[in-house]
Amino acid sequence: MSSITLKGSKEGFSVIVDDSADFDEAISDLKNMIVEQTIGTDEDDVIRFAIKTGNRLFDKEQIKKIKSVFGKYPQIELTSVDADVQPKSEAAQIIEDNKVNIETGIVRSGQKKDFKGDLIFLGTLHEGAQITTTGSIYILGEVHGIVHAGFPDDTSAAILGNLEGATQVRIADVVEIVTEDNADKYSNRKYAHIDDLHSISVDDIQNFKESINEPRKRND
Numbered sequence: 714m715s716s717i718t719l720k721g722s723k724e725g726f727s728v729i730v731d732d733s734a735d736f737d738e739a740i741s742d743l744k745n746m747i748v749e750q751t752i753g754t755d756e757d758d759v760i761r762f763a764i765k766t767g768n769r770l771f772d773k774e775q776i777k778k779i780k781s782v783f784g785k786y787p788q789i790e791l792t793s794v795d796a797d798v799q800p801k802s803e804a805a806q807i808i809e810d811n812k813v814n815i816e817t818g819i820v821r822s823g824q825k826k827d828f829k830g831d832l833i834f835l836g837t838l839h840e841g842a843q844i845t846t847t848g849s850i851y852i853l854g855e856v857h858g859i860v861h862a863g864f865p866d867d868t869s870a871a872i873l874g875n876l877e878g879a880t881q882v883r884i885a886d887v888v889e890i891v892t893e894d895n896a897d898k899y900s901n902r903k904y905a906h907i908d909d910l911h912s913i914s915v916d917d918i919q920n921f922k923e924s925i926n927e928p929r930k931r932n933d
Contacts, residue, residue: 814831887912
């Protein structure tokens with residue numbers, strides 16, 4: 714029984730490798746399949762193949778061997794080698810970037826705390842202190858310093874909750890200094906986000922859900 718299965722589509726062929734098969738056996742079956750597919754084809758014809766490995770990840774050396782097999786046949790093109798699973802390092806990074814942090818302590822003047830993912834801030838941020846995260850920030854405590862969401866370049870991040878008292882509001886690369894002239898808009902139950910003009914806008918928190926759905930509507 715072959716360790717590979719061939720399926721055709723408009724884009725070319727998919728070669729599905731049995732994720733429980735021996736690798737050398739799969740390579741042998743792959744070579745035989747390529748020979749069968751190239752018999753009788755015009756030299757100018759190019760047949761495209763994508764390798765699907767299911768719940769199995771090939772390492773760099775194995776992928777190199779697969780590419781070398783295809784490289785011997787000029788009328789055969791390998792478009793991709795894809796698995797249904799991710800390397801542990803990539804999966805760990807996704808979890809890290811999307812986790813929710815909770816901070817309950819005091820961040821004193823001169824201190825800066827960095828986080829990955831979203832942040833629920835229940836503590837106290839003194840003037841001259843800073844909290845920064847790659848995701849959004851939900852403020853339920855007191856802030857009197859710099860609040861930075863979406864670091865370094867996530868313009869979809871937002872800062873929600875009790876913004877009264879902040880000295881600076883930052884989202885991605887956009888900075889707004891809070892002064893007497895604009896302090897009124899930074900009050901409790903507000904949220905700050907980047908608008909279409911790439912500026913920081915502040916709105917009532919009840920409109921937050923509608924706002925985050927706007928980009929999705931524009932892309933539909």
